[in-house]
Amino acid sequence: MDDLNTANVIVHDSKITGFIDLEMTRYGNEVLLLAAVLFMLHEDDCLEQRWAWVRQGYEERRGKPIDAEVLSLACIGAPFNQFYRFMIYWSTDQQEARGWPIRDIKSVVETLQAMKL
Numbered sequence: 001m002d003d004l005n006t007a008n009v010i011v012h013d014s015k016i017t018g019f020i021d022l023e024m025t026r027y028g029n030e031v032l033l034l035a036a037v038l039f040m041l042h043e044d045d046c047l048e049q050r051w052a053w054v055r056q057g058y059e060e061r062r063g064k065p066i067d068a069e070v071l072s073l074a075c076i077g078a079p080f081n082q083f084y085r086f087m088i089y090w091s092t093d094q095q096e097a098r099g100w101p102i103r104d105i106k107s108v109v110e111t112l113q114a115m116k117l
Helices: 030-041 045-062 067-087 100-114
Strands: 007-014 017-020
Touching: 007 045, 030 067, 030 100, 067 100
Parallel strands: none
Antiparallel strands: 007 017
16 A cells, blocks of 8 residues: 555556555555545645546446545544554654654645545
8 A cells, every 4th residue: 555656557548557666565445445545646736637647547347436434534644654664664753753644644635634535
């Protein structure tokens, strides 16, 4: 989930054809996978356009629309991706790390609240 971003995928004709750098990739349920995608998209300048593209492809492959409850839970889970990354890579004792994880979590929450999902 964590390394599925635009820097780590191979795309051909708007379709994902491969992955690069799977070191932080992990298996998860639908809520956690969608939460990871929403987290990774939150800083994108074309967020709503990219989310529409991801959602369309996901629902097409899945064969049905994303359940509203699943999407709601994914929005709640998205900020926790930043917390998880912080706890794995940094510690609260690192001076330069203080504050930014919370600002990033706040940014994810604000972005998702403003989005038309």
